Amino acid sequence: MGDVVTIPREEYDRLRAAAEDLADLQTYDRAKADLSEGRDELIPAEYADRLLDGESALRVYRDLRGLTQAALAEEARVNRVTIAEIETGRKHGSVKTLCALADALEIALDDLTSDIGRSADRMKN
Known part of the structure; x- marks a missing residue:
């Protein structure tokens, strides 16, 4: 010892x-x-508060980047309706779609998927 x-x-x-x-x-x-x-990067408190309040991460990051749904759809090569459905919690989006959106927003995939469980709960109720 x-x-x-x-x-x-x-x-x-x-x-x-x-x-x-x-x-x-x-x-x-x-x-x-x-x-x-x-x-x-630092996220302004206004956007962090929206994430903490349970707002769609896709919508928050899209707004942070100053993009419309149409502009993000073009950048990510994803249908605009798909973006709207993900933002409202009607759909989760495939891994491929979420990866394309995360790349276009220059964020990690985890930043988009953290609210999937909450939206699944909303869909049940």
Whole structure:
């Protein structure tokens, strides 16, 4: 077995707090680097609130990008009616369709699919 070191509890607690602070600073530095290098973006509170309120992620991100349904349909090569049905929760969209929409909006697929469970619940009621 390795060496054992005994230290006062206060010193242990101080070291643990310092380690947690360091981890937080490293996370912050990574987030800042991701933003400055274009690997991530900030979403204005208005749009974040809409997502948190359960509004269709597709509609929110489309609005954030300043696109109409028709413009997004053209960019993603998806039928505009399909976009409308996904936004209203009448349909979920195929993986292929959602990938095309996510690519056109320059977001991760996960950003679009997080509300599928909520829309499925709405369709049941």
